[in-house]
Each structure stands twice: as structure tokens, then as C-alpha cells.
Amino acid sequence: MTRQAITLIGGGLVGALLAQLLARRGFRVEMFEKRPDPRRAGFTGGRSINLALAERGLQALRTAGLADDVLQRAVMMRGRMVHPREGSSGLQRYGVDDSEVIWSVSRGSLNMLLLDAAEAAGVNMHFGQSLLAADLDARQIVLADEHGTQRRHEAAVLVGADGAGSALRAAMNDYQPLGIRVEPLGHGYKELEIPPATGADRFAIEPHALHIWPRGGYMCIALPNTEGSFTVTLFLPAHGAHPSFDTLPDAAAAAAFFREDFPDLLPQIPRFAEDYDGHPVGSLSTLYLDRWHIDGRALLIGDAAHAIVPFHGQGMNCGFEDTVVLADLLAEAGRDTADAFAEFQRIRQPNANAIAAMALENYIEMRDSVADPRYLAKRELGARLAERAPTHFMARYRMVTFTHLPYAYAYERGRAQDQLLEQLLRGTLGANDVQLDAAVKTLQATLPPLPQLR
Numbered sequence: 001m002t003r004q005a006i007t008l009i010g011g012g013l014v015g016a017l018l019a020q021l022l023a024r025r026g027f028r029v030e031m032f033e034k035r036p037d038p039r040r041a042g043f044t045g046g047r048s049i050n051l052a053l054a055e056r057g058l059q060a061l062r063t064a065g066l067a068d069d070v071l072q073r074a075v076m077m078r079g080r081m082v083h084p085r086e087g088s089s090g091l092q093r094y095g096v097d098d099s100e101v102i103w104s105v106s107r108g109s110l111n112m113l114l115l116d117a118a119e120a121a122g123v124n125m126h127f128g129q130s131l132l133a134a135d136l137d138a139r140q141i142v143l144a145d146e147h148g149t150q151r152r153h154e155a156a157v158l159v160g161a162d163g164a165g166s167a168l169r170a171a172m173n174d175y176q177p178l179g180i181r182v183e184p185l186g187h188g189y190k191e192l193e194i195p196p197a198t199g200a201d202r203f204a205i206e207p208h209a210l211h212i213w214p215r216g217g218y219m220c221i222a223l224p225n226t227e228g229s230f231t232v233t234l235f236l237p238a239h240g241a242h243p244s245f246d247t248l249p250d251a252a253a254a255a256a257f258f259r260e261d262f263p264d265l266l267p268q269i270p271r272f273a274e275d276y277d278g279h280p281v282g283s284l285s286t287l288y289l290d291r292w293h294i295d296g297r298a299l300l301i302g303d304a305a306h307a308i309v310p311f312h313g314q315g316m317n318c319g320f321e322d323t324v325v326l327a328d329l330l331a332e333a334g335r336d337t338a339d340a341f342a343e344f345q346r347i348r349q350p351n352a353n354a355i356a357a358m359a360l361e362n363y364i365e366m367r368d369s370v371a372d373p374r375y376l377a378k379r380e381l382g383a384r385l386a387e388r389a390p391t392h393f394m395a396r397y398r399m400v401t402f403t404h405l406p407y408a409y410a411y412e413r414g415r416a417q418d419q420l421l422e423q424l425l426r427g428t429l430g431a432n433d434v435q436l437d438a439a440v441k442t443l444q445a446t447l448p449p450l451p452q453l454r
């Protein structure tokens with residue numbers, strides 16, 4: 001059955017996956033992407049930038065029939081390898097075994113795989129076509145190619161997957177205010193690289209881990225790439241007192257700072273000066289909108305609707321979860337487009353708000369608390385309760401990363417569990433001081449059982 005035509009703006013991670021899911025459900029999809037086709041032109045930047053793929057994203061890829069292909073190009077990460085300034089590093093495993101792991105995938109190769117799949121499903125893809133304007137009354141859009149040549153295109157139903165700087169969002173907002181709020185984090189990031197090692201072992205440091213160098217108000221992380229390199233990301237205040245990107249304007253200043261603060265990491269980055277001076281400082285913000293759609297004419301999805309900070313590794317995962325919900329709603333018999341868009345916002349917006357909040361909280365946890373004894377005591381007691389009473393306790397990180405429980409549920413439940421841990425640990429020196437039988441009874445009396453997992 002061929003359904004209506006949908007015009008999709010943006011062929012990034014979310015746009016390409018959504019295009020495939022819609023085409024497989026019988027929609028005629030026209031996709032317009034600003035950049036040239038990365039499968040021909042090479043992925044912009046040429047650097048290895050990677051992302052953590054977790055269960056929610058994987059589930060969407062399973063729906064699209066692409067999970068196995070993606071995992072073949074991914075590196076398993078079993079836990080966090082924490083590198084303190086002094087002392088030895090240690091692995092904090094995410095789960096008890098390899099069924100609870102996350103995956104490092106290359107943004108470029110994932111995007112290209114998704115574009116191949118969308119094309120194979122019959123999506124009509126137009127590259128080098130940038131959305132300039134949308135006339136929502138005439139149901140037309142204006143596109144420009146790389147030479148600036150403009151053309152108009154009929155677009156009765158528009159979906160914007162054009163990322164955090166969405167042009168469709170701006171056009172929709174001009175037509176009818178969407179209630180846009182952008183909250184800058186005040187911290188920026190810069191990418192550096194640990195190259196592959198020479199010799200039999202391709203990886204210079206443990207490959208199956210997400211590495212963190214927590215330093216209080218800032219941190220570095222590193223994720224592995226299949227070819228043996230690691231993408232290192234330095235997160236630091238953008239402005240203000242030392243250290244910030246203001247006080248580390250160039251590689252010379254940054255190298256001196258790394259020698260003091262990241263002495264084990266610096267020698268692993270032989271092209272430090274080129275990387276530091278050559279790569280821009282990225283900015284980080286959270287985007288909130290009151291409205292994600294204009295009746296049945298236009299809808300925003302993925303980062304265009306809810307860009308978040310990257311500290312839970314969930315932006316893409318959340319966007320992928322969006323795509324399945326939207327494709328199912330649009331394909332539902334008897335539901336018109338306006339109704340599907342409204343229902344999409346009703347279901348997804350509370351979840352987007354919850355993961356936005358948890359991602360902000362996770363920055364503090366990653367850069368600070370993973371080395372903090374109080375945090376470790378809560379983690380330890382939480383792990384004991386989860387083992388003794390799995391029907392009543394599950395770490396919030398696990399709910400977010402390894403289940404399909406709605407983000408909003410994970411946020412609320414996590415808050416209630418955290419309060420209970422605080423209460424149980426009050427007046428103690430650590431988890432060993434807590435009488436576990438009594439703690440389990442308190443837990444079961446305080447909180448309802450967790451939902452059954454699918």
C-alpha cells in the first residue's frame with residue numbers, strides 16, 4: 001500500500017533511520033539533506049567521531065532490521081574505566097555480564113549504513129539541498145543547492161530531523177511561536193585522538209571500556225574505534241577562571257595543563273598540538289520547546305525538537321526511539337497526521353524532558369562523583385539492594401541504558417530510590433554499615449515493585 005508523501009528535512013542519524021522506517025511502512029519519502037552524500041563525498045570532517053549506542057537505539061535498529069549490521073561495526077564497552085589523577089585506574093562494570101554493555105559506533109559509518117538502508121527501502125534522497133524557508137500556508141518549501149540555486153518543492157507533510165540548529169524549527173516558529181528555550185551549559189568540548197597502537201594489540205588502552213578521567217569541574221572521556229584509535233573528548237568550562245577554554249586558548253597552554261592534570265593521557269595523544277589547535281571548541285546546550293508540531297503540516301524530531309547535553313550518551317538513542325514511535329503512529333489505521341503528530345508529542349515530550357534532566361545530572365556524576373566516596377557508597381548499597389530485591393530496585397543508569405522503561409519513569413523512580421539510599425546511609429560510614437535485611441524491608445515498604453521488563 002502506498003500512503004501519503006512525507007518530506008523529511010535532514011538525513012543525519014535520526015532522519016535516515018526515520019526515512020527507512022516510513023518507506024518500509026509504505027510512505028513516499030522525499031529526504032533533503034544539506035551536505036553532499038557522505039557515501040560519495042566522504043563524511044564531513046574525516047575524523048573518527050564516535051557515539052555510544054545503547055539498548056534503546058539498538059531496539060530501534062532491530063525494528064529496522066539493521067542491528068546486526070551495526071554491531072558488526074561497533075566496539076563493545078563493558079563499563080567505565082576511571083582514571084584518577086593519582087592512583088590506579090579501575091573498571092566499573094555496567095552489568096553483571098556482556099548482556100548489559102554499550103557499543104561505540106562511528107557516527108560516519110552509522111550514518112552511511114542508515115542512508116544505504118533508506119535508499120534500499122525506496123526513499124528518494126536529495127543531497128546538497130538545504131532548507132531555506134517553509135511556507136506552511138502554501139505547503140511549499142524553498143531549498144538551495146551548494147551554488148545557492150533555489151527551488152520550490154511541494155510539501156504537504158513536513159518532518160524536521162535537521163538537528164539542533166534546525167531551519168525547519170525556525171520557519172515553524174516564525175509561523176506560530178513554538179515556545180523555544182535554549183539553556184547553554186556554559187561548558188564546551190574539544191576532540192582529540194589516541195591513534196592505533198603499533199604491534200599486535202591495535203589498542204593503546206583497554207578497548208572494551210568507556211574511559212573517564214574525572215577531575216571535578218571538568219573531565220576527559222575516550223571511546224574506542226574499530227580500527228584501534230580512540231576519540232578523546234575534553235569537556236571544560238567555556239569561559240572564566242582556570243581551567244577553561246578561555247585560559248587554554250592554544251596547544252602550548254593546553255599541553256602544560258594536561259601534563260599536570262592528565263599525565264597518563266597526554267603521552268597517548270602524539271598529535272596533541274595539531275588536534276588541539278585544529279579542532280574547534282563545540283558548544284553544549286539543552287533545547288526545550290513547548291510545541292513540536294503545527295497541526296498535521298510540520299513536526300520536529302530528534303535533536304531538532306530536544307537537543308540535550310551528551311553526558312548520558314542518549315541523544316541519538318532517544319532520537320532513534322522517537323523514530324519508531326512516530327512511524328508506528330503515522331501508519332496506524334484511522335489516525336490522521338495531525339492526530340499522530342499530537343500523540344507523538346504527548347508520548348515523547350515528557351520523556352525528552354526527563355532524559356534532558358538526567359543528562360545534565362550525569363555530567364556532575366561523571367566528572368566528579370565517580371571518584372567520590374559518598375557516591376560509591378550509594379552505588380554499592382544500590383547494587384546490593386538490586387541483587388537482593390531485583391523486583392524493587394534497579395539503578396537509574398541501568399533503567400536508562402539497558403531497558404525500554406520510559407525515561408520519565410526512570411527519572412522519577414531514580415529520584416525515589418536515591419532518596420531511600422540517602423536515608424539508609426545516613427549516619428553510616430558506608431554500605432557495609434547498613435543492615436541489608438532491614439534495608440530490603442524498608443525498600444519494599446516504601447516503593448512499589450518495578451514494572452515487568454519486556
Ligand code: FAD
Nearest residue numbers: 010012013014034052131162163302303313314315316317
Ligand atoms: P544531526 O545528527 O545533527 O543531523 C541533522 C542532519 O540535518 C545533518 O545531516 C545536517 O547536515 C542536516 N541539516 C541541517 N540543517 C539542514 C537544512 N537546513 N536543510 C537540510 N538538512 C539540514 N548521542 C548518543 O546517543 N550517544 C552518544 O554517545 C552521544 N555522544 C555525543 C557527543 C557529543 C560531543 C555530542 C555533541 C552529541 C552526542 N550525542 C550522543 C548526541 C547525538 O549526536 C545527537 O543526538 C544525534 O546526532 C541527533 O541526530 P539528528 O539526526 O537529530 O541530528
